[in-house]
Amino acid sequence: MEKAGKGRRGIDGHTLLAGVIGWPVAHSRSPLMHNWWLEQYGINGAYVPLPVAPGQFDTAVRGLQAAGFRGANVTIPHKEAACRIVDRLHRSAQRSGSVNTLVFASDGKIEGYSTDGDGFVANVEAHGVSVKGGRALLLGAGGAARAIAASLLDRGVAVVMANRTRARADALAAMLEGITVVDWEQAGDILPSCTMLVNTTSIGMEGAARARFPLDLAQADPALVVCDIVYVPRQTALLEWAATHGLRTVDGLGMLIHQAGLGFEKWFGVTPVVGPEVEALLDADLHHPAADGAG
Ligand SMILES: NC(=O)c1ccc[n+]([C@@H]2O[C@H](COP(=O)([O-])OP(=O)(O)OC[C@H]3O[C@@H](n4cnc5c(N)ncnc54)[C@H](OP(=O)(O)O)[C@@H]3O)[C@@H](O)[C@H]2O)c1
Incomplete structure (x- = not known):
């Protein structure tokens, strides 16, 4: 790990590099988060947005590897293309059919x-809900x-x-054994x-077309836990309804x-703490008018 002491760093010949590949990618909060962690841990590293158009993904990844990057996150629309470029596909990526974290290993191989x-x-x-058994x-x-x-x-x-x-x-259930599919209107x-x-x-996401959920929460078991992966806005209409x-x-x-x-740990050698400070940093940034998107 390249240590530079806590606080602002300059970029030099020892700076460890990573970034997020997407198209578009300007909305991504990942650079804010990773660079904040780098500063907190005093690591001589940098994490940059990498706008890569569809069709240019392989060229970009090979170029980053050749330029000495440690790896990259991958977001829309490249997560499936990323599966095809890697030499070693971790089980998590095989199961999900996508790669969101690339690691350029020291033996020249790409891990996904x-x-x-x-x-x-x-x-x-982390919200105190046990994820074991039950039905989702x-x-x-x-x-x-x-x-x-x-x-x-x-x-x-x-x-x-x-x-x-x-x-x-149905296509997804054919690839992942154990999923039961019901019609949208039967949910x-x-x-x-x-x-x-x-x-x-993407229902409920800022900027997405308005649509209704095909269910009535009044019918839910009182112990139901309602999760929304949309985070712009953070408090979605579904969560308010729940x-x-x-x-x-x-x-x-x-x-x-x-x-x-996981990416931060693989590229920069430290397991970052997921605590209230980084959450507050992102939460504050999401209230910026330019906020949108995922990843
Ligand atoms: N919190 C996080 O870290 C995180 C990570 C990844 C993604 N996300 C968020 O998760 C959402 C989905 O991401 P994704 O990558 O899975 O996108 P995706 O592959 O494009 O899938 C979008 C899904 O939304 C459905 N959908 C879109 N508009 C709809 C509407 N009007 N009515 C009913 N269904 C609709 C689509 O249904 P059809 O198949 O019928 O089109 C599809 O199932 C996005 O809002 C993204 O921001 C959050």
């Missing part, structure tokens, strides 16, 4: 991990849904999935038997922080 699912679980557990209703069947479903299944949670486009949920019928509800769709029914809620900001830890 997916930390979204475990980041979700770690955040829920997952709304959505996109990239985040697959990673979360895999992590829940690994912890013995029964997963029921409902997606607006049913064929997408409400399953709700009373569930211990956890997870919104992995609170009016006295249900426990978990917002999506902690998932963003928890998913970042």
Whole structure:
């Protein structure tokens, strides 16, 4: 690890480099978070946004590796392309069908991990909710849904999935054994038997088209935990609705922080503490008018 003492650092020939590859990527809060951690731990490192257009992903990754970067996070729309470029695909990435963390190993190989699912679980557990057994209703069947479903299944949670486009949920269930799929409009019928509800769709996200959820929270078991992975706004309409029914809620900001830890540790050699300070930093930044997006 390159130590430079706590506080602001200059960039020099020893600076450890990483970044986030996405398109667009300007909205990403990952540079803010990683650079704050670097400063806190006095590490001579830098983490930069890397706007890479579709079609340029492989060229960019090879270039970063050749330029001595330690690795990178990968966000929309490259998470699946990242699966194809790696030499060593970690089980988490195989299960989720995507890679959000690339590590350029010292033997010249590229390693790929997916930390979204475990980041979700770690955040829920940090809110005092045990993720073991029970039944989760997952709304959505996109990239985040697959990673979360895999992590829940690994912890013995029964997963029921409902997606607006049913064929997408069926395709996902064919790849991940153990998922039950129901029609989007039938999700409400399953709700009373569930211990956890997870919104992995973009419904409720700032800037997204307005849409309603196909269920009535009045029908939920009082012990239901309602999770939303959308974090802009942090307090989504779903979470507000759940609170009016006295249900426990978990917002999506902690998932963003928890998913970042593994990459930071691999690139910079320190396991960062996911505490209230980094959460407050991101929370304050999200109230900036330019806030949007994920990853
Ligand atoms: N907290 C975090 O760290 C974190 C991490 C990753 C993602 N996220 C957030 O999670 C959300 C999904 O991300 P993703 O990467 O999984 O995206 P994605 O692959 O594009 O999937 C989007 C999902 O949302 C559904 N959807 C979109 N608009 C809808 C509508 N009007 N009605 C019903 N369903 C709708 C889609 O259904 P169809 O299949 O029918 O289109 C699909 O299931 C985003 O809001 C993202 O910001 C948060």
